[in-house]
Amino acid sequence: MSWRAAAGLRSWLLQRLSAVYIVAFLLALVFAWGGESVPFDTWRAWVAHPLVNVGLMLFLLALLSHAWVGARDVVMDYVKPVQLRYLVLIGIGLALAGLAIWSLRIVLLVGG
Amino acid sequence: MRFLIYRYDPDADKTPRMQAYELDGFEDGAMLLDALFRIKAQDETLSFRRSCGEGVCGSDAMNINGRNGLACITPLDSLKEPVEIRPVPGMPVIRDLIVDMEPFYHQYRAVKPWLTVHDPEPEAEFLQSPEQRDQLDGLYECILCGCCSTACPSFWWNPDKFRGPAALLQAWRFLADSRDQATGERLAELEGPYRLFRCHSIMNCVDVCPKGLNPTKAIGHIKQLMLKHLV
Numbered sequence: 001m002s003w004r005a006a007a008g009l010r011s012w013l014l015q016r017l018s019a020v021y022i023v024a025f026l027l028a029l030v031f032a033w034g035g036e037s038v039p040f041d042t043w044r045a046w047v048a049h050p051l052v053n054v055g056l057m058l059f060l061l062a063l064l065s066h067a068w069v070g071a072r073d074v075v076m077d078y079v080k081p082v083q084l085r086y087l088v089l090i091g092i093g094l095a096l097a098g099l100a101i102w103s104l105r106i107v108l109l110v111g112g
Numbered sequence: 113m114r115f116l117i118y119r120y121d122p123d124a125d126k127t128p129r130m131q132a133y134e135l136d137g138f139e140d141g142a143m144l145l146d147a148l149f150r151i152k153a154q155d156e157t158l159s160f161r162r163s164c165g166e167g168v169c170g171s172d173a174m175n176i177n178g179r180n181g182l183a184c185i186t187p188l189d190s191l192k193e194p195v196e197i198r199p200v201p202g203m204p205v206i207r208d209l210i211v212d213m214e215p216f217y218h219q220y221r222a223v224k225p226w227l228t229v230h231d232p233e234p235e236a237e238f239l240q241s242p243e244q245r246d247q248l249d250g251l252y253e254c255i256l257c258g259c260c261s262t263a264c265p266s267f268w269w270n271p272d273k274f275r276g277p278a279a280l281l282q283a284w285r286f287l288a289d290s291r292d293q294a295t296g297e298r299l300a301e302l303e304g305p306y307r308l309f310r311c312h313s314i315m316n317c318v319d320v321c322p323k324g325l326n327p328t329k330a331i332g333h334i335k336q337l338m339l340k341h342l343v
Binding site: 009 | 265
């Protein structure tokens with residue numbers, strides 16, 4: 001069996017790994033800023049730091065790919081007609097891809 | 113005691129109905145199957161499967177007060193009244209509490225539940241160390257009653273594609289067997305988004321198994337082994 005053939009395992013693994021990263025990033029966020037009310041400029045400067053910037057982009061990608069696997073699973077379980085299924089999957093895929101481009105652009109612009 | 117029992121004869125009835133029965137004077141420790149025998153003595157049109165009567169054969173799986181179980185090992189005094197009895201969910205009903213188990217057996221057959229050996233067979237017997245034999249505990253005890261698979265939402269939605277907890281428990285039973293030599297073939301057969309990976313760890317299977325087995329754990333082992341084989 002090769003990675004190419006392992007479609008089921010790949011998405012399962014993606015879901016698990018992205019979940020671990022999401023939890024780790026959120027914990028780091030709470031650890032760094034938990035409970036504080038942060039002024040916009042401080043926040044912006046923090047996000048502009050290259051390490052945070054890359055970390056945040058990875059977080060957004062992890063979140064969106066996690067959402068993709070989950071939403072695809074729900075559609076596979078509940079939407080039976082093949083054409084409708086493809087339509088719904090394309091809709092979700094485009095929406096998530098749009099969100100990815102939009103959010104990554106914002107973070108990139110802050111990182112300058 | 114009051115009972116509400118699912119009745120349906122596809123040849124005669126347009127829709128299923130729930131029929132009420134009332135019986136008293138049960139001995140201490142009587143099981144639900146004893147009550148069904150007495151109801152059948154009263155109304156012989158009631159149909160259900162049963163054989164050994166002691167939780168070994170797995171014939172009398174049914175949905176008891178919303179939970180799958182074996183009638184023969186379910187004590188009457190553990191049940192809330194009226195006791196609602198239905199066939200196990202998600203399977204085609206043949207009559208009353210009898211369902212067509214073919215979708216379940218089909219998935220069971222598909223995991224090739226037998227030892228596969230490519231080497232020449234030994235002259236005497238296959239040897240296994242006690243530790244290797246221990247790996248099969250919690251797997252070989254399955255009686256194929258179908259309580260788990262018919263309680264599994266993933267199996268309800270995809271009974272034709274998803275193997276289901278019972279078949280996957282047996283898949284792991286042979287993957288975990290030191291004598292089996294078909295690991296690669298077995299793993300390749302389970303790949304794809306449906307056969308194994310429709311399991312979302314809902315764990316209804318673990319909740320209802322009358323033998324206390326854990327298919328979710330077995331499925332986790334299969335996924336880990338698959339990963340190990342890839343890296």
